[in-house]
Amino acid sequence: MLGAMQDWQLVVTHLLDHAGREYGHREHVTHWADGTETRTTWAEVRRDALKMTQALRAAGVGKGDRVATLAMNHARHLVTWYGAVGVGGVLHTVNPRLFDEQLEYIVNHAEDRVLLYDAAFQPIVDRLRDRWPSVTTYVCFDPPAEADVLGFAEWIGAFDGETEWTEVDERDPCMLCYTSGTTGHPKGVLYEHRSTMLHAMAGVQPNIFDLDSRAVMLPIVPMFHAASWGLPWAGAIAGIKFVYSAVNDPMVLCELFDRERVTHSAGVPTVWLGMFQHLDAIGKDVRDIGKLETAIIGGSAAPKFMIERLMKNGVRVAHAWGMTETSPIGTTGAYPWSWNSMDFAEQVELVQKQGRPAFGVELRCVDLDDP
Known part of the structure; x- marks a missing residue:
């Protein structure tokens, strides 16, 4: 019987809502490859994830669409985890250490719509973008000043974050991870919101x-x-x-x-x-x-x-x-x-x-x- 007062969908955006509300001041530190450091907070991560959700909608991304990352560990990557699922999409974290043939296969098999990447992996993007027909939007997390690419801060900076997460069901997919391809091609593993929350x-x-x-x-x-x-x-x-x-x-x-x-x-x-x-x-x-x-x-x-x-x-x-x-x-x-x-x-x-x-x-x- 449905209708219990405690009914609550186990969707992962609740995690960021909780962190932003209860621990909004708690900071995160990123040490970048060039030696610089940036600091942010849970509240700012939530705000930027909502901005990213708006940016994804403007790019035509909706429920079930795959949003890929080709990146190391940093707070902007954390924002992307929540921004991708916030639009109802499926976060797809791609391993940049794989061979080009595997990277080509993974992105095409997942039919990724958007790819966000670190500047360190620009050579990979340059080599393979013509072989990734499904990817229509490329965003660089940390573009060099002289680079002619769309930067993450610029991309989400056009939006105000005054929006709501896309409504999803707890059994909808939220994340896609591929194995390393020990035998044959890498195999995709699809996670749902409910299992991820548990x-x-x-x-x-x-x-x-x-x-x-x-x-x-x-x-x-x-x-x-x-x-x-x-x-x-x-x-x-x-x-x-x-x-x-x-x-x-x-x-x-x-x-x-x-x-x-x-x-x-x-x-x-x-x-x-x-x-x-x-x-x-x-x-x-x-x-x-x-x-x-x-x-x-x-x-x-x-x-x-x-x-x-x-x-x-x-x-x-x-x-x-x-x-x-x-x-x-x-x-x-x-x-x-x-x-x-x-x-x-x-x-x-x-x-x-x-x-x-x-x-x-x-x-x-x-x-x-x-x-």
């Missing part, structure tokens, strides 16, 4: 990302990789501060950790290894930079020495497993009720394992003889 609500929990409004998150995992592990969505629930770096240089990352007092970060093991090597070179350790409390490690299994080093520095290690097809959180190393009675070696051994399924995930172990 994933975000699970992600903030203590057993997963452990986020609250005090958190300062530096997500090293790219925003084009497996929905950035859901962090742009989950972060809005808690109203966290994002610290973005458009470059993954270990020295830059360590400096940002220290200066912005980063409490949470997420990345693959090779990124953490690079930071360890930089810290060793300057005679410091993890506890000497920032205020890191939680390190989320996924993408591949974290080696024992990495877990040990982080834990010895007082950092909680969230050892995660997932895949594009699971939105992507699958399991995390949840700490059991017996944790405090374990010695350090037992704790490390436990964290090395892949943990327990997140809420909403059901798993079954199979082998070739038991499909």
Whole structure:
């Protein structure tokens, strides 16, 4: 029976409405490849996302149309996540590290209408735009002063943000991510609003990302990789501060950790290894930079020495497993009720394992003889 007073569509624009209303002053920092930095807030992200929604409508983009990005981590990319879904469209984050043939296939297969990209990827756009017939609008996030391209600030600057999100159903699609094409062409995975909202609500929990409004998150995992592990969505629930770096240089990352007092970060093991090597070179350790409390490690299994080093520095290690097809959180190393009675070696051994399924995930172990 319909009609309950609590009925509420689980659509992802509610996330940004909440963050903009309750944590509007909370800032985000972007460190750009040229060394400059910009700062914005959740309220400004929401305003700019609404402006982008207007710009997309003016470009003829509507419900179900795909809006692609070819970009690294920065606040303008965050705006685009919400602006694309705000018009009822489907956000399509494209991995710029793929081969040209794969990029050509992905954009054409998705039939993207708009492509927003970093200036660093202008050569990719120049090579492939004639092979992307469905793309009618190109927007550069950070155009050089002399470039003859449409810049993001100029594009959305023509609008005032005085509009409403396009009304959608919670089972409508909101995001499209492609696998890396391990076998054959990359495969597209389509996420709906409802599943994305449930994933975000699970992600903030203590057993997963452990986020609250005090958190300062530096997500090293790219925003084009497996929905950035859901962090742009989950972060809005808690109203966290994002610290973005458009470059993954270990020295830059360590400096940002220290200066912005980063409490949470997420990345693959090779990124953490690079930071360890930089810290060793300057005679410091993890506890000497920032205020890191939680390190989320996924993408591949974290080696024992990495877990040990982080834990010895007082950092909680969230050892995660997932895949594009699971939105992507699958399991995390949840700490059991017996944790405090374990010695350090037992704790490390436990964290090395892949943990327990997140809420909403059901798993079954199979082998070739038991499909």
